[in-house]
Amino acid sequence: MYLTKEEEQILNGEAGETLRQAIQILVSLGDIYGADRLIPIKSAQIAGVSYKTIGDAGLEWISDLKGQVKVPAILNPAGMDLEDWERLRISPEFAEKQKAIVQAYRKLGIRCECTCTPYTLEGFSVGYGDHLAWSESSAISYANSVIGARTNREGGPSALSAALLGKTANYGFHLDENRIPEISVIVECSLKESDYGALGYVTGKLIGNRVPIFQLKGKPETDELKALGAAMAASGAVALYHVKGVTPEACRMNFGEPEEKIIIERSQLDEVYESRGKNGREPELITIGCPHCSANELKKAAELLKGKTVSKETWIFTSRELTERYPEYIRTIEESGAKVVCDTCMVVSPATNRYSCVMVNSGKAFAYVPGMCGAESVYGNMEACIEKATAGKEKKVGGSH
Ligand SMILES: C[C@@](O)(CCOP(=O)(O)O)CC(=O)O
Numbered sequence: 001m002y003l004t005k006e007e008e009q010i011l012n013g014e015a016g017e018t019l020r021q022a023i024q025i026l027v028s029l030g031d032i033y034g035a036d037r038l039i040p041i042k043s044a045q046i047a048g049v050s051y052k053t054i055g056d057a058g059l060e061w062i063s064d065l066k067g068q069v070k071v072p073a074i075l076n077p078a079g080m081d082l083e084d085w086e087r088l089r090i091s092p093e094f095a096e097k098q099k100a101i102v103q104a105y106r107k108l109g110i111r112c113e114c115t116c117t118p119y120t121l122e123g124f125s126v127g128y129g130d131h132l133a134w135s136e137s138s139a140i141s142y143a144n145s146v147i148g149a150r151t152n153r154e155g156g157p158s159a160l161s162a163a164l165l166g167k168t169a170n171y172g173f174h175l176d177e178n179r180i181p182e183i184s185v186i187v188e189c190s191l192k193e194s195d196y197g198a199l200g201y202v203t204g205k206l207i208g209n210r211v212p213i214f215q216l217k218g219k220p221e222t223d224e225l226k227a228l229g230a231a232m233a234a235s236g237a238v239a240l241y242h243v244k245g246v247t248p249e250a251c252r253m254n255f256g257e258p259e260e261k262i263i264i265e266r267s268q269l270d271e272v273y274e275s276r277g278k279n280g281r282e283p284e285l286i287t288i289g290c291p292h293c294s295a296n297e298l299k300k301a302a303e304l305l306k307g308k309t310v311s312k313e314t315w316i317f318t319s320r321e322l323t324e325r326y327p328e329y330i331r332t333i334e335e336s337g338a339k340v341v342c343d344t345c346m347v348v349s350p351a352t353n354r355y356s357c358v359m360v361n362s363g364k365a366f367a368y369v370p371g372m373c374g375a376e377s378v379y380g381n382m383e384a385c386i387e388k389a390t391a392g393k394e395k396k397v398g399g400s401h
């Protein structure tokens, strides 16, 4: 791989140990994947924040790094709400470690709003054709597919290295030729809301890491695309997808028809809704917001919960910025007894591990909760989740206001 004189000097350690390690990681990846050079990036999104997933070894590695990031960089969800960690009964020991991790990232100049939907934040813009180094799989999928930006599926360390250098290795999804659809996915039924998460869950299992182009009957909303991509990246390893007539590259590029095609039928999606864990338990916990809820999703949850009281523990995850922008939705949701939780999620928080069955409206959470939280997962749309959350409780007389 070609390196500039300055990059050679960094690799020789002339700019310090942190940058030497960072460029070494990028050069090694570049050599493995045949990159010709390093290219500048617009931003980095850094996964590997929760103490639950990175442990003491991760904390130690990050704490040893020195310097400042060269491009806007932001963190993925941590293991707890950083301002109100006691709410989900996180232990003080965990909280101490988690705060130390976030502090170590903050020292490097990284923004510590911990979210997997940074593209909804004001002041963290990302546009068509931008080169990025992002590492949370749903954010990667959204950036590549819905925005038309370009990022590989970075790991936490490579995204952090890219942030410190302001560059990444030029291979994979940074190159036009790797963004061409490899398989058509023809969906024969019409879809709405959580059907997209179910579709992503089913499709990801079938296509692995290939680039699909969907032919859909209707036009999905951005939240539906977010759910589709997140689920496909979890049950499979899809980092980029196209939807005919919808996503930006499918509209601008003249992609030919891939040779291979699969057809998805309604019955395959129904199986996701109907599937029960091996013990067929009743959900004890209801969680919404994987990926983090958008403003529209918060609005919908507020509408569904207005004037009701939850009878089961109910957690709704979003970014702190959105809770500040939409306090009225948060108030309505919390008046029901449901909790709006920031900086974390049902998958990376240790709090979920206390439950044995969790209901979700996310194909991604449905895929990950069993393995990462040791609980069965049950799938339903947001309405079904709220119905389950409020089952058995009388409506408050006259509603909340
Ligand atoms: C499950 C996931 O969304 C979050 C957990 O990863 P981490 O703790 O940020 O490394 C990771 C991913 O899918 O990229």
Ligand code: SF4
Binding pocket: 076, 077, 116, 136, 138, 230, 289, 290, 291, 292, 317, 344, 345, 346, 347, 348, 364, 365, 368
């Ligand atoms: S909410 Fe879902 S998409 Fe976001 S970090 Fe957690 S598991 Fe990943």
